[in-house]
Amino acid sequence: MSIRTWTLANSVVVGAACPLEIDAEFSVGRAVFAANEDPASFLLQRSSDRDGTILGGDYLTSEEWAGLQDADEALSIPPRAVARPVVVWVFRSAKRDHWWTSNLAELGQLGALAHVDAPRIRGTRICLVYPAAAGTARDLWAQSSSEDAWRALLAGGRLEALRYARRAFCLAPRLYERDAAMLAVTYSLAGKHEDSEGVLAMARRSKGETFFAAILARRERLLADLQASQARPTGTVARTARSRSAFDQVALAGLREWSQNHETPST
């Protein structure tokens, strides 16, 4: 493979370094470019110059590029020329709700959407995004999904809450205590205690003891608030008959006790 200068003018986006088929409802991947004059040369883009026209990154042979796709590490799209460097965002919906419809519309309004591809995988959209134009969109979507998870918990929808919490976790551009705590709680309430402990241990490994302690405190507050909401007289909180049966006081108290006794092991 020859060493060459990669620019937006002499190359096109042909994929991204993230899997296509995966349960997560949102993925981010770095763009992969192919050279116009040498379609067997690829660049996993990691940087660009000040003007954003000259690209840097890891060079890939066609064999390496095919190998990454074969190993579920990357996805390919039809060649797309872009005006500025992009990142690739993948939206997925395992159900028919296509929750991402409004998100894509918002990206379009922000001028952040370079291209959208609809692969054969149902409910999936692959977006080439100008991240500067997208601004804080991911943060706001993550916050909204986290609030949806809480509302679902109050309504007694444990699996629905878990789905929202996983979405919030993946959408957020950073690992926030808000999302980790909500994910740990919703995994627990869905009966997936090992996943819940795994989230806590991951947070501790990733960001240290202070962050971990903050998540534990937040998790405890979430469980206490949930317990309190179930104890209030009808009408003080938007509740349904389903929620009253789903989260009885004994179960929530038991879960709080379980959580307090199952601190994640030292790392």
Added chain:
Amino acid sequence: MPPRDCDHLLAELERLCANDASREACRLAASAAAGRLAPHLPWMHRTGRPATSWRTIFATGRLAPSAVKNHEALDGRSVSVYFFVGACALPKGNIVLVCQPARPDWLLRATFTPFDTGALAGHAGLDPATPVHDLYAPWTTPEQCRYLQNYSGNAPALETYLPVYLAAHFRQPRDYVTRPQLSLPDISPYHGLRSASGDRRTWTVEVQLHGDAGATLDDETLLEIVVLGKDRFDALPATFKGLARLLEENDGVDTPADPLATACAEWTLERAEVAP
């Protein structure tokens, strides 16, 4: 896989040091630090190798061996699982499995080389300016095999070999861990292997775990799973989630360094420095 000790490797390295004042000075100065660091360098397996999906690895709890290249087959090897020692030298893939370096049952069926064996198949060649070899171009498969045999040792010998290797190439042995993908040691690799781009795979120590058994990923094996991307963490089976360290994605278009390699290097040095 024929057994082989590392006496010949050490002998050549020591002979080169004796004949090269700068290498010998480096070795003497760095020897103590290398001796402290080497035992704590974990074995790292990065996902992204063709035909080996990371999802299959976690679904089965096992690194399945892959078929070897032609020059390895000529050496009597059939299937192997590959690890780099103390560094994340494979530049692709979004998950790194950080493994215990001295698991006895693995050591018994593993060999090592002071370079990536796969690189011999196309990414690297011998520097004609290196005086210690007569294996100049053409770099044919039998020569690649001979070269592989010359620089291959049984994994238990790593304990002796690695500190000497580090000291003979790095004034600060921790640089072996932290050098970027395209970089060279302070003193040229003694084995004479070079890549056109200066890729560290020509000088990072690789371990090859032989046999159909592959590598089972249990609690005694895995030290940490470094994961780039929340979607991949989300997909991990519950039993592996607690071992994960998540790297936050940079949503900007610029990430100059390989974040996984950087994180693995930091982790390795932190762990080595707090070790008794």
